[in-house]
Amino acid sequence: MLREAHRMTALRFECQAGCTNCCTQKGFVYLTEADLARMAAFLKMRPADFERRYVYRTKTLLRLRMPRHTQCHFLREDGCSIHPAKPTQCRIFPFWPELVDDKREWRKTAAYCPGIGKGKLVQIESARQLAGEMREAYPGMYSR
Numbered sequence: 001m002l003r004e005a006h007r008m009t010a011l012r013f014e015c016q017a018g019c020t021n022c023c024t025q026k027g028f029v030y031l032t033e034a035d036l037a038r039m040a041a042f043l044k045m046r047p048a049d050f051e052r053r054y055v056y057r058t059k060t061l062l063r064l065r066m067p068r069h070t071q072c073h074f075l076r077e078d079g080c081s082i083h084p085a086k087p088t089q090c091r092i093f094p095f096w097p098e099l100v101d102d103k104r105e106w107r108k109t110a111a112y113c114p115g116i117g118k119g120k121l122v123q124i125e126s127a128r129q130l131a132g133e134m135r136e137a138y139p140g141m142y143s144r
């Protein structure tokens, strides 16, 4: 639910070169079927092989398996090794619905995302459009 008192009109954000902080936070990386197909193609793997190796599937969701000593199989020192094909939730971060609609959460996220508060102003409508893409991509995770 939106907290009206904390709504924002514009957000400042620019991803910072060399940073990988959002990839090392606790939590899972969820996938859409299109994410899976795109990532597999990027790695020149058959989707079934990619899934067997990297994906955990339940009746309702797909997520990346988490390796033992790092948060993500694709994270390298210099960043995401599948950047052009990365999952929707990674591409849209930090414009996730739960952050865009709540100033307090947005500010909390700034504690680990140095891009927040930097760069150009992003109008709230554009931020919400991205958040909407996130809702559409993962309908099970967001109730409207």
Ligand code: SF4
Pocket: 022, 023, 029, 072, 073, 074, 075, 076, 079, 080, 081, 082, 083, 086, 087, 090
């Ligand atoms: S897929 Fe790439 S961007 Fe997403 S968490 Fe893994 S390394 Fe980070």
Ligand code: SF4
Pocket: 014, 015, 016, 019, 020, 021, 022, 023, 093, 094, 112, 113, 114, 115, 116
């Ligand atoms: S934490 Fe923020 S600045 Fe760092 S890589 Fe992620 S989005 Fe970019």
